[in-house]
Amino acid sequence: MQLLGILAFIFALLFSVMVHEFGHYLTARRFGMRVSEFFLGFGKRIWSYQRGETEFGIKAIPAGGYCRIEGMTPDDDMPDGQSHRAFYLASSAKKLIVLGAGSFLHFILGYLLLLLLLAGVGVNQVLPVIDTVSANSAAAAAGFQKGDEIIAIDGDRSTDWQDQLDKIRNSKGRDLTFTIKRDGIEQQITAAPRMTDIDDGTSRYVLGIINEFGTKRLDPATSVTSAAKLTWSFTTASAKALIQLPTKIPALWGQTFGGEKRDENGLVGIVGVARVSGQAAASGELTTSERIGTFILIVASLNIFVGLFNLLPILPLDGGHMAVAIADEIRAFIARLRGRARPAGIDVKVLTPVTSVVFVILALLTVLLLIADIFNPISLNL
Secondary structure, three states, rough: OOOHHHHHHHHHHHHHHHHHHHHHHHHHHHHOOOOOEEEEEEEEEEEEEEHHHEEEEEEEEEEEEEEEOOOOOOOOOOOOOOOOOHHHHHHHHHHHHHHHHHHHHHHHHHHHHHHHHHHHHHOOOOOEEEEEOOOOOHHHOOOOOOOOOOEEOOEEEEOOEEEEEHHOOOOOOOOEEEEEEEOEEEEEEEEEOOOEEOOOOEEEOOOOEEEEEEOOOOOOOHHHHHHHHHHHHHHHHHHHHHHHHHHHHHHHHHHOOOOOOOOOOOOOHHHHHHHHHHHHOOOOOHHHHHHHHHHHHHHHHHHHHHHHOOOOOOOOOHHHHHHHHHHHHHHHHHHHHHEEEEEOOOOOHHHHHHHHHHHHHHHHHHHHHHHHHHHOOOOOOO
């Protein structure tokens, strides 16, 4: 089962790569740019076929993929009669759209996965069904029973139990009218929550019930907005993680070579994420829906993180090329203000030394994460 989870993650990862590159492919073709290759993987060509001017295929090393757009720099050779379709000749707006399309589709894919989770698989949450009625409580005095489903409070049929819970806590002890369903029949019960001391040292108004905990699907309309909120939440969390990334590298070094315990909230590589996916798939503590839901959450969060990471304004990432395009527009704007001709675009080959340094840093971090994930992996304890 663990192997199945790992294989499923690898498939999802390759699919995400394909979606990313497909974003570049579609927008480049839309703007008339020449796209000569669209491959999953690197290295030796295993299989390919030609469709129009583009060769599609698979290569031996499943470590990503690429979409080759011709004419990325002025020095690139273009086929006879095709020079006008070079990428570097396009307007900055078109360049930004093509370069950002991959990350954009990562966010879309993450959102759709979260929508599938909420509306199709369901999420674990407190249900409005009573599991336990506390003795000598307001609920016991009013006649609540195990299995009662609270479907409304004072006529409000909100499906979010947290909203209903707030009504109880903010009641100030006044009578509330509860509409419940018992044995398939709706009926009303009136009860006044009582001020009660809680184990954490605080006091609040409670009814005296413990709810069931289970999986619940949201209705389509609620799922659309909830998935958007969850996508935004994952995006902000990813942004914070990227900001904190440099500060976590020293700790990762100690966890890799110093025998320290891996931080569950620390850095993790692709191998580590695959391993966690396998653990979730093989866990006997989770139901089938919980396993599927955990897997979807992992893949969705990974897509959102990768989408944001790719937008970082450093070469060779897409965000670095976007930064160059924006710099070109700023230079052109300044030239217009001075009454001068538009300057030639920045040749990214001039920035090769910077790109090489960044590439080496990312490669070293990848290797460090690989070693850590193999010899000191993160465990979910499922």
